[in-house]
Amino acid sequence: MFVLEKVVYKDIINLDYLEVKSGVVTCLVGESGAGKTTLLRLLNRMKDIDSGKILYRDTPIEQFDPIAYRRKVTMLSQTALIFPGTIEHNLQVGLELTGRPACSLAELEEVLEIVQLPKALSEDSETLSGGEKQRVALARLLLLQPEVYLLDEPTATLDEETELKVMTRFLAKVKEAGGSVIMITHSTKLVEQCADQTIMLKKR
């Protein structure tokens, strides 16, 4: 799916060759400061490489229209972006901003159930805890159905047991729909249970 050849970005990333497979869960691991977030940003074209090549499905990523590309290859950052208003609004807003039709209440309830957030759609999002906000952001992303989910420590604020439950359901749903996931995590258990492929980045 992604092929990276001789990719250099500042003195942070220097990869000779890397291939990331389609339709699977790839965990990106490595010590703090190793460049994991930077690599996701390069894959998402939030930053451009200094030299080398990044191919997505055999096409150099700079050849895609950036907005269309980010709809296919979507990144969820470490801090959940929450808009003022209800959970329902926060779930629908992604679809609205990308010009897509709204989902039914039943579909919204289904995604909340997948991320294990037993809250009413009418509840105010701003009163949610950090971990609950992260789950709202994950549920919103699920509704957008990108081809590739780039997740930067999506459940880092959850306790280990909840993290495993949420991610097992979430990843199963993504795979069922044919999506691919590249996920940064510091949880060894999550890697053991969910990774089909693991990439270890080392500090330079």
Ligand SMILES: Nc1ncnc2c1ncn2[C@@H]1O[C@H](COP(=O)(O)OP(=O)(O)OP(=O)(O)O)[C@@H](O)[C@H]1O
């Ligand atoms: N735009 C930038 N310019 C210069 N240095 C940067 C830039 N962005 C990140 N860095 C540096 O690059 C290194 C890698 O940062 P990055 O956030 O990618 O690491 P990480 O592996 O995701 O770390 P963590 O696990 O702590 O989130 C860090 O030393 C950081 O300070």
